Each structure stands twice: as C-alpha cells, then as structure tokens.
Amino acid sequence: MQRGQALMFERLLPHMRVNTVYDIQLDELYAKGVRGIITDLDNTLVGAREALATPELVKWLDGVRDRGFKVVIVSNNNETRVSRFAKPLDIPYIHAARKPANKSFRKALTVLGLPAEKTVVLGDQMLTDVLGGNRMGLYTILVTPIAPADEGIMTRVNRRIERIALSRLRKKGLWYEGETK
Secondary structure, three states, X not given: OOHHXXXXXXXXXXXXXXXXXXXXXXXXXXXXXXXXXXXXOEOOOEOOOOOOOOHHHHHHHHHHHHOOOEEEEEOOOOHHHHHHHHHHHOOOEEOOOOOOOHHHHHXXXXXXXXXXXXXXXXXXXXXXXXXXXXXXXXXXXXXXXXXXXXXXXXXXXXXXXXXXXXXXXXXXXXXXXXXXX
C-alpha cells in the first residue's frame, strides 16, 4: 500500500469508540480539558427517522451542559430536519454541513468559542465525522449507528467504503472488533 493511501486510512481511525453517547465518560473528558462537543445528529443522537430527542437523550444532554460542556450539532442533513430537532433543545446547529469539509468544523468551533484541542467530535460515520474531525485536529469519538436500516443512499455508500477501509485497517493491525473505550 502506498504511503498516502495508508495515511488516508489512518485518518479514518477514531480516538475512541463507544456503543452509544451514554457510554462516554464525560467527567474524564472534562478532566482532560474538553469543554466543547460537536455532535452529528442522525444515528448518533437518535435514529435517522426519529424527529425529536428521546427523554433519555434530553436527560443526557442536560447533564452534558450541567457539567459545563458547550454543544453544537453539525449535520449533513437539511435545515428542516436539523432545526426541528435542535431548536426545542436550545442547541445551536449547522445544517447541510458537507462533512468531512473543514468549513463546517471551523464554524462549529466558532459557535462554541473554543479551540480544537478543547473540543471533541461525536459521530457514527468514519468518512464524515471521524475524517473531518481528525483533519481539524479534534478528538474523535465513533458511535455505533443507532438505526443503520434507516439510512439514506449516500450513507449506505459511505458504509460500503468504510467496510473496505476497516478491512485494510484490520490487516495493518490498527482495528480490532469489539474494541471500545
């Protein structure tokens, strides 16, 4: 494998993997100086077809903010979808983000008023959330997708590419199944 291709696959590696956002040790992140969370929406916080936050998620988000974290949603989805979810929770958002493009991550850092080293990215896709976050020097946390059967066509294409990348990462000894923190 060529050096550039190897680096590309390594940029898809998250710093941490969790099954759900509820598995994230918020106190540990705070102790490390993290004060901001850039989070994806669909299949990270709720299933892609769930319009609103679940009571469990509302409680988690309240706890996140009570601990002193600032939160912004960055989604590739349209404004109607993202605003309908974010506005009742009083969470700022960036829609049609075109992740993994840097522009939306830079804008999110501005919204948070924080530098990259004090911010994490939560997301369910390696090709959008993890790649974009890693390119910006953010700490990336990959969440297992909540409802993969409900994903759109582009996400399904991304998942196929992810499977190829995971195969290469496994061959290099960089990815192990069941490895979550």
